[in-house]
Amino acid sequence: MPARPMWTCAACGRRFSVPRIRHSCGTYTVDAFLAGKPEPKVALYRAFERSVLRLGSDVFLAPVKTRVGFQVPSRRSTKTW
Numbered sequence: 918m919p920a921r922p923m924w925t926c927a928a929c930g931r932r933f934s935v936p937r938i939r940h941s942c943g944t945y946t947v948d949a950f951l952a953g954k955p956e957p958k959v960a961l962y963r964a965f966e967r968s969v970l971r972l973g974s975d976v977f978l979a980p981v982k983t984r985v986g987f988q989v990p991s992r993r994s995t996k997t998w
């Protein structure tokens with residue numbers, strides 16, 4: 918069974934496994950999330966990000982205001998680690 922297509926919010930561009938799900942629209946980036954963080958923490962995050970992204974081409978970053986999610990579409994829902 919193939920993964921369910923993701924729904925993309927037209928206002929903020931975030932992707933969700935459930936169409937038209939309620940959320941707080943916002944445009945967030947990893948770079949903005951990391952801005953001002955100590956360099957050792959940024960380097961640790963970047964190493965972790967590289968490791969996670971090597972898991973598969975369907976893994977994508979899902980930054981929000983307080984965290985960076987790593988998500989992958991699945992048959993039932995989007996997994997967030």
Ligand SMILES: [Zn+2]
Pocket residue numbers: 926927928929930931940941942943
């Ligand atoms: Zn939105």
